[in-house]
Amino acid sequence: MPCEIWLKPSTETETKGAGLCMSDIPPFLTSTKLSSVPGLVHGFFTRAGGVSGPPYDSLNASWSNGDSAQAVSENLSRIMAALGLERLVSSRQVHGDVINVVGESTLRSFKARPPILLADPGDALVTGISDTGLLIKIADCQSVFLVDPERRMCANVHSGWRGSVQNVAGKTVEYLRERFNCLPGRMLAAVGPSLGPCCAEYVNFRNEFPPDLWHFQTRPAYFDFWAMTRHQLVEAGIPNENIDILGRCTVCEKSTFFSYRGERDTGRMAAVIGWKG
Numbered sequence: 081m082p083c084e085i086w087l088k089p090s091t092e093t094e095t096k097g098a099g100l101c102m103s104d105i106p107p108f109l110t111s112t113k114l115s116s117v118p119g120l121v122h123g124f125f126t127r128a129g130g131v132s133g134p135p136y137d138s139l140n141a142s143w144s145n146g147d148s149a150q151a152v153s154e155n156l157s158r159i160m161a162a163l164g165l166e167r168l169v170s171s172r173q174v175h176g177d178v179i180n181v182v183g184e185s186t187l188r189s190f191k192a193r194p195p196i197l198l199a200d201p202g203d204a205l206v207t208g209i210s211d212t213g214l215l216i217k218i219a220d221c222q223s224v225f226l227v228d229p230e231r232r233m234c235a236n237v238h239s240g241w242r243g244s245v246q247n248v249a250g251k252t253v254e255y256l257r258e259r260f261n262c263l264p265g266r267m268l269a270a271v272g273p274s275l276g277p278c279c280a281e282y283v284n285f286r287n288e289f290p291p292d293l294w295h296f297q298t299r300p301a302y303f304d305f306w307a308m309t310r311h312q313l314v315e316a317g318i319p320n321e322n323i324d325i326l327g328r329c330t331v332c333e334k335s336t337f338f339s340y341r342g343e344r345d346t347g348r349m350a351a352v353i354g355w356k357g
């Protein structure tokens with residue numbers, strides 16, 4: 081089993097989610113590899129368990145797609161409560177390779193947009209501080225969780241096809257190594273629900289992808305981005321056996337996940353990782 085779904089929150093989560101009853105706690109997927117790391121909390125949320133109406137039904141985590149701001153705020157509060165976190169940090173994702181560090185000093189410069197904080201625009205968030213979840217919003221793009229259990233550092237990377245072309249996941253591993261002395265050889269990684277090889281058709285790939293990525297085609301014009309990310313993480317030094325690809329395609333499972341390709345006008349799912357205590 082590459083992953084499991086948690087439908088029943090822990091007692092601690094119930095306490096944290098003041099004002100929320102059990103049915104208000106949204107379910108989320110986890111990686112079995114990351115679940116064994118002491119002090120780490122993480123979750124790939126689905127579209128279930130929120131308050132947004134169609135076409136954002138129901139756990140939409142983005143204010144930028146036309147949904148009611150009030151509904152999104154309530155959804156984000158539920159996401160935070162589900163993981164028992166005190167803070168969530170997100171940023172405007174720009175399909176680039178900018179990495180933002182979430183530390184005690186940088187936190188003060190972030191803009192408050194209750195119930196969360198906004199870092200500068202970028203596509204990777206890195207932290208070692210406690211009770212602060214790193215939030216990436218997705219609907220077909222990948223959220224890539226990276227963890228060094230010994231250095232107690234984690235990262236959340238937004239990687240769509242432009243991110244894959246720029247190798248933002250590999251660059252974040254390298255950044256963790258250089259800046260925080262993380263060792264890729266002991267790091268763990270998990271890739272959440274995203275566009276699968278079954279549905280990733282790129283008819284203009286000759287213009288969009290460099291030739292060294294063309295061999296990730298599974299049939300003409302269809303690409304395996306899960307294999308591409310695995311390859312980039314291994315190249316960055318993470319052992320293959322430490323990488324968990326959940327293998328759930330957002331386009332194939334539109335009733336469970338938001339899919340931009342599948343629906344266009346839709347919500348964004350939350351993927352969150354952070355340290356507790």
Ligand SMILES: [Zn+2]
Binds near residue numbers: 275276279330331
């Ligand atoms: Zn698919």
